[in-house]
Amino acid sequence: MTSRKQAAVAGNPILGIRVLLDFLALAAKGVAAGIMTCVVLAALVLLFSGVAGAASFAPGDYIQLKDVETGSLLIKAEREGLYRRMPLLKTDVETRVSGIVARTRVKQQFSNPTGERLEAIYVFPLPENAAVDHLKLHVGERVIEGQIKERESARRTYERARSEGRKATLMEQERANIFTNSVANIGPGETVIVEMEYQQTLRYDQGSFRLRFPMVVGPRYIPGDNVVAGVAGSGWAPNTNVVSDAARITPPVLRPEAGPINPVTLRVELDSGFPLATLSSTHHRVSIAPGSRSTKMITLNDGAVPADRDFELVWTPAAERVPRTVLFTEKRENRTYALLMVMPPQRVEPAERRIPREVVFIIDTSGSMAGQSIEQAREALLLALDRLTPEDRFNIIEFNSVTTTLFRQARAADGQSLDRARAFVRRLKAQGGTEMAAALNAALNNSDDANVLRQVIFLTDGAVGNEDQLFRIIHDRLGDSRLFTIGIGSAPNGYFMTKAAQFGHGTFTYIGNPGEVKLKMSELFWKLENPLLSDIQVEWPAGAAAEMWPQRIPDLYLGQPVLVSAAFEGNVDRVIVSGRRGGESWRAVLPVDRGEVRPGVGALWARHKIAALMDRLRSGANQDEIRSAVIAVALEHHLVSKYTSLVAVDVTPGARLDGPLQTAAVPTNLPHGWQYDAVFGQLPQTATTGPLHAIFGLVAIMLAALLWCLRARAPGFVRFPGSGR
Amino acid sequence: MKKGSLVAKFAVALLALGLWQFGEAAYIYLKAELAQQLIKAAWNRTRNGACAVKPWPWADTWPVARLTVPTRKIDLYVLADASGRTLAFGPGHLSGSAMPGEPGDILISAHRDTHFAFLELLLPGDEVCIQTPRGALFRYRVVGAEVVDKSALGRVLSDDGERLTLVTCYPFRAINPGGPLRYLVTALRA
Numbered sequence: 040m041t042s043r044k045q046a047a048v049a050g051n052p053i054l055g056i057r058v059l060l061d062f063l064a065l066a067a068k069g070v071a072a073g074i075m076t077c078v079v080l081a082a083l084v085l086l087f088s089g090v091a092g093a094a095s096f097a098p099g100d101y102i103q104l105k106d107v108e109t110g111s112l113l114i115k116a117e118r119e120g121l122y123r124r125m126p127l128l129k130t131d132v133e134t135r136v137s138g139i140v141a142r143t144r145v146k147q148q149f150s151n152p153t154g155e156r157l158e159a160i161y162v163f164p165l166p167e168n169a170a171v172d173h174l175k176l177h178v179g180e181r182v183i184e185g186q187i188k189e190r191e192s193a194r195r196t197y198e199r200a201r202s203e204g205r206k207a208t209l210m211e212q213e214r215a216n217i218f219t220n221s222v223a224n225i226g227p228g229e230t231v232i233v234e235m236e237y238q239q240t241l242r243y244d245q246g247s248f249r250l251r252f253p254m255v256v257g258p259r260y261i262p263g264d265n266v267v268a269g270v271a272g273s274g275w276a277p278n279t280n281v282v283s284d285a286a287r288i289t290p291p292v293l294r295p296e297a298g299p300i301n302p303v304t305l306r307v308e309l310d311s312g313f314p315l316a317t318l319s320s321t322h323h324r325v326s327i328a329p330g331s332r333s334t335k336m337i338t339l340n341d342g343a344v345p346a347d348r349d350f351e352l353v354w355t356p357a358a359e360r361v362p363r364t365v366l367f368t369e370k371r372e373n374r375t376y377a378l379l380m381v382m383p384p385q386r387v388e389p390a391e392r393r394i395p396r397e398v399v400f401i402i403d404t405s406g407s408m409a410g411q412s413i414e415q416a417r418e419a420l421l422l423a424l425d426r427l428t429p430e431d432r433f434n435i436i437e438f439n440s441v442t443t444t445l446f447r448q449a450r451a452a453d454g455q456s457l458d459r460a461r462a463f464v465r466r467l468k469a470q471g472g473t474e475m476a477a478a479l480n481a482a483l484n485n486s487d488d489a490n491v492l493r494q495v496i497f498l499t500d501g502a503v504g505n506e507d508q509l510f511r512i513i514h515d516r517l518g519d520s521r522l523f524t525i526g527i528g529s530a531p532n533g534y535f536m537t538k539a540a541q542f543g544h545g546t547f548t549y550i551g552n553p554g555e556v557k558l559k560m561s562e563l564f565w566k567l568e569n570p571l572l573s574d575i576q577v578e579w580p581a582g583a584a585a586e587m588w589p590q591r592i593p594d595l596y597l598g599q600p601v602l603v604s605a606a607f608e609g610n611v612d613r614v615i616v617s618g619r620r621g622g623e624s625w626r627a628v629l630p631v632d633r634g635e636v637r638p639g640v641g642a643l644w645a646r647h648k649i650a651a652l653m654d655r656l657r658s659g660a661n662q663d664e665i666r667s668a669v670i671a672v673a674l675e676h677h678l679v680s681k682y683t684s685l686v687a688v689d690v691t692p693g694a695r696l697d698g699p700l701q702t703a704a705v706p707t708n709l710p711h712g713w714q715y716d717a718v719f720g721q722l723p724q725t726a727t728t729g730p731l732h733a734i735f736g737l738v739a740i741m742l743a744a745l746l747w748c749l750r751a752r753a754p755g756f757v758r759f760p761g762s763g764r
Numbered sequence: 765m766k767k768g769s770l771v772a773k774f775a776v777a778l779l780a781l782g783l784w785q786f787g788e789a790a791y792i793y794l795k796a797e798l799a800q801q802l803i804k805a806a807w808n809r810t811r812n813g814a815c816a817v818k819p820w821p822w823a824d825t826w827p828v829a830r831l832t833v834p835t836r837k838i839d840l841y842v843l844a845d846a847s848g849r850t851l852a853f854g855p856g857h858l859s860g861s862a863m864p865g866e867p868g869d870i871l872i873s874a875h876r877d878t879h880f881a882f883l884e885l886l887l888p889g890d891e892v893c894i895q896t897p898r899g900a901l902f903r904y905r906v907v908g909a910e911v912v913d914k915s916a917l918g919r920v921l922s923d924d925g926e927r928l929t930l931v932t933c934y935p936f937r938a939i940n941p942g943g944p945l946r947y948l949v950t951a952l953r954a
Contacts, residue, residue: 739782746775
């Protein structure tokens with residue numbers, strides 16, 4: 040039709056122009072009608088949607104409209120404030136791994152780009168089992184060694200130096216894996232370096248070794264509501280009746296748009312002691328070069344990376360060289376410290392009578408899980424559902440601000456229940472708070488039915504500040520259940536993951552990126568479905584007076600080694616380690632007198648002892664007794680603990696004292712893959728799409744009317760002479 | 765002729781589209797109005813001691829308070845949680861914010877073009893009352909209002925006094941529902 044009209048127009052120029060004019064006139068009328076319609080509509084919509092007759096507030100009482108448009112928004116002012124007084128931070132990390140022990144040196148370089156004297160406060164993570172034993176303050180050429188003191192005494196020393204204008208640094212522990220460094224009197228344009236060192240044992244599980252260096256304290260959810268005096272801090276959360284030190288564990292978080300900050304450079308010198316089958320980094324691209332002798336040097340490919348996710352290095356020994364035992368010793372004064380590791384045989388027993396299981400999944404759907412984390416958690420949960428058999432019973436508990444359970448009670452894992460469960464899991468969305476206590480209370484009920492194996496599988500990033508309260512719930516309500524934590528995301532709370540699993544008599548697993556879900560889950564199923572090594576005993580010769588930590592060795596899952604630290608006097612030639620898996624018993628003899636001498640074993644022993652003492656607090660031990668016991672061992676071994684801090688003070692006072700000292704918290708990045716608004720929340724979206732629909736609707740109706748008119752005129756328009764062939 | 769009928773068909777299609785869109789809008793406002801009636805019944809049962817009464821069987825929310833502004837003849841039932849689904853039916857109480865009588869900030873939000881259109885008319889000194897399911901009546905006096913970015917939630921909630929904050933979107937007559945600004949009316953316990 041179009042082509043025919045075009046042909047007619049082309050064949051008769053004058054007619055063509057007439058038609059064109061006719062058409063233009065009509066189009067103009069149409070546009071005019073359209074505009075009229077819109078005006079009428081706009082008026083209608085305004086009447087329709089709003090309450091007419093807007094009274095306004097007296098000026099001064101309320102923010103004015105022009106203020107709004109020029110952007111007097113408080114959030115913006117806050118952000119500018121943050122920039123104005125921000126100390127800059129660079130971190131350099133150097134780790135030496137030998138066998139199952141690593142020693143790490145961390146250098147934090149604080150510079151002051153402002154024109155004022157600054158006190159920088161930096162809240163940062165270290166591995167949850169780090170034994171921090173050295174602190175040095177570098178001021179230009181001078182190096183000041185840190186002293187270990189009781190926490191209050193160290194703080195007094197630091198505060199005195201601060202008020203005298205001296206440079207000083209104080210390292211305090213807030214959680215097993217959260218520390219605060221305060222650096223006083225950084226002059227305008229000056230740079231100060233704080234150097235610390237720690238020792239740790241590595242994780243050896245399922246045949247692979249893991250080194251983790253956390254880089255950022257993810258924003259923690261702080262439950263509780265009454266604001267309490269608590270401990271002073273510079274964080275974004277007020278102290279509450281549940282987390283009395285919330286202000287000390289919530290460093291300010293920069294909005295991701297402001298760009299990554301806090302660059303980290305990192306080197307690992309790896310002396311594994313055996314040929315490697317694999318060596319890889321989970322979250323960072325690294326390059327691997329041969330180092331001196333049999334070591335390997337691992338460096339970050341990108342030079343400096345932003346401190347926004349954990350660094351994790353994983354290596355596995357070549358098949359025939361899997362280490363069975365490790366024995367390190369250190370002699371100090373008349374005591375010998377020993378670190379013993381022995382890997383029980385991995386032989387898998389043919390499955391005995393299969394005990395029916397009741398599996399309860401807890402999945403964290405709080406705002407911090409939004410983004411990649413919830414996807415990984417959903418995928419992991421779906422894999423776990425596939426693994427259930429019809430004899431098993433199961434349930435799913437989802438929690439954020441509220442706790443929702445899939446079924447009222449655990450149900451048999453038949454096709455119908457599983458279908459409902461899968462649909463439930465696929466619908467899960469991450470938003471809201473992290474009220475974990477309610478979910479744990481719902482999952483753990485002191486059940487002790489010997490005929491059922493009750494396993495609780497907990498998927499979370501552990502971004503909470505009330506670890507103590509939660510550990511107590513697990514301790515009190517566990518019964519015969521076993522709790523397995525699955526740490527999700529780029530910066531999980533390692534302290535929560537490991538301790539919750541320990542109090543829950545289970546294990547922990549990390550899933551750092553989507554590619555790992557399948558592998559890590561199958562490793563976990565391997566553990567869940569094979570018998571435990573139980574009744575583990577370590578026999579010391581009579582008269583050795585060995586002090587061993589942990590004192591009682593928990594049951595071990597397939598692929599986990601026995602790892603203990605001990606201190607003893609005199610000579611011990613050997614210890615006997617024994618246990619039972621399924622129906623078979625197992626026994627190993629360790630020649631302690633032939634252990635490899637290694638400095639730092641004493642510090643590890645002390646760290647294990649402190650951890651064990653702190654654990655007793657959750658089972659109701661006397662606080663004062665634990666406190667003095669921890670202080671005694673921490674002071675003796677020069678270790679930072681909840682009750683002891685390292686402090687270093689420059690001898691020479693600062694040059695200028697004019698102007699007040701400004702205290703500034705070093706902001707941190709949001710962990711990689713997290714969503715800012717999902718964590719810090721936003722005010723609800725509160726407008727309906729009503730006006731939009733009304734406008735669309737009315738415009739469409741008007742256009743329809745217009746077209747109808749057009750149709751009425753159409754015959755005269757289309758039927759022109761010469762076309763009627 | 766053929767052309768004319770094509771235009772006519774198009775016009776009819778547009779009319780249908782227009783009616784449908786108009787119907788959508790009408791549905792939104794009718795739902796907002798009618799739901800409050802159903803919620804009223806649920807509230808009455810809540811007042812008689814029942815707990816978390818769902819106003820209709822498939823609801824995922826329930827009334828938690830009654831909000832009245834005597835001078836403006838406003839009478840609304842506040843629902844648990846302030847998610848998008850809830851707000852279609854009534855003002856929502858942001859979970860995690862305080863409840864009347866507790867220290868902290870009570871945060872209630874509703875749509876600017878339905879239940880909370882009246883926020884624009886509130887003046888300092890106006891009285892806003894909140895009744896709890898147990899019957900206790902809490903009176904608050906409006907002290908001011910401000911416009912903030914939607915991300916200011918943390919700052920809004922961090923107060924420790926007994927405060928009521930009513931939230932809606934801003935500007936009131938914007939056509940686009942997804943704007944970043946929020947209008948906060950703050951009232952203190954009278």
